[in-house]
Amino acid sequence: ELDVDSIFDSISPKTKMIFLCSPNNPTGTLIDKEVLRDIAGKNPEVLIVIDEAYFEYSEVTNKDLINEFDNIFIIRTMSKVLGLAGMRIGYGLACDEIIEYMHRIKPVFSLTRLSFVAALNTFRDTEYINQSIEKGIESRQYLYDEVSKIDGLNVFPSKSNFMLINVKQTGFTASELALELMKKGIIVRDCTSFKGLDEYWIRISICTLEEDKKFIEILKEVLN
Ligand SMILES: *Cc1c(COP(=O)(O)O)cnc(C)c1O
Numbered sequence: 001e002l003d004v005d006s007i008f009d010s011i012s013p014k015t016k017m018i019f020l021c022s023p024n025n026p027t028g029t030l031i032d033k034e035v036l037r038d039i040a041g042k043n044p045e046v047l048i049v050i051d052e053a054y055f056e057y058s059e060v061t062n063k064d065l066i067n068e069f070d071n072i073f074i075i076r077t078m079s080k081v082l083g084l085a086g087m088r089i090g091y092g093l094a095c096d097e098i099i100e101y102m103h104r105i106k107p108v109f110s111l112t113r114l115s116f117v118a119a120l121n122t123f124r125d126t127e128y129i130n131q132s133i134e135k136g137i138e139s140r141q142y143l144y145d146e147v148s149k150i151d152g153l154n155v156f157p158s159k160s161n162f163m164l165i166n167v168k169q170t171g172f173t174a175s176e177l178a179l180e181l182m183k184k185g186i187i188v189r190d191c192t193s194f195k196g197l198d199e200y201w202i203r204i205s206i207c208t209l210e211e212d213k214k215f216i217e218i219l220k221e222v223l224n
Contacts, residue, residue, distance in 0.1 A: 028158025058159035070095040087115035139206035168200040
C-alpha cells in the first residue's frame with residue numbers, strides 16, 4: 001500500500017507536482033480516496049496527478065474529486081481495457097483552469113483523425129467495454145486462485161489487469177524464472193528493476209482464460 005507518510009515527508013516548498021497511480025503499478029492496489037483528499041486538501045499549491053490507467057478493472061474512480069479540488073488532474077488511457085494501445089490516445093479530467101493550461105501547451109495536431117474516431121466509437125460501444133472489463137476481472141480471479149494454490153508463490157490480490165508475485169520460496173530469482181518461462185513461450189515481467197523491490201518479484205498480466213490455463217500449466221511444469 002502507499003506509504004502516505006513518505007509522501008507528506010517528501011513535500012517541500014519546492015514541490016510542484018505529485019504523481020500517484022491508482023490502481024498502482026506493479027502492486028495493483030488502490031489508493032484510498034480519503035488519502036487523496038487529504039494530500040490534495042493539505043497541498044493546494046501542488047498539482048496532484050492521479051494516473052487511472054487501470055481504473056476500469058477496480059470499478060472505482062476518483063473523477064468526483066475534480067469537482068472538489070482544482071489541483072487534481074486525472075489521466076487515463078485507451079490502451080488498456082479499451083484495447084486501443086496502437087492508436088496512442090488517452091485523456092485527462094480536471095477543472096477548467098487546468099484544461100485551459102493544457103490547451104496552451106498541446107501540439108496543434110496532437111491526435112490523428114483515425115485514433116479520435118476509434119476512441120469515440122469505442123466509448124459508444126458500452127457492451128464491448130463491459131465485456132472487456134468482465135472478462136478481465138474473470139481472468140484476474142482465475143489467475144489469482146490458481147497461482148495461490150502453487151507452493152512457493154506468494155501472490156498479491158490486485159485491482160488491476162496484472163498481479164505481483166513473490167517467488168522467493170521457489171528457489172528461483174525473478175530473472176531465472178522469467179528466463180525459464182520465456183524458453184516455453186511465456187513472458188512475465190521481472191520486477192527487479194522496480195525501485196523498492198528485490199530480485200524475487202514478477203508481475204503477470206491477465207489474458208484470455210484459455211491462455212491463462214496454458215500459463216498455469218507451464219508455470220507448474222517449470223517450478224517442478
Ligand atoms: C499503460 C499505462 C499508461 C498509458 O499508456 P499509453 O499507452 O501511453 O496511453 C499510463 N500509466 C500507466 C501506469 C500505464 O500502465
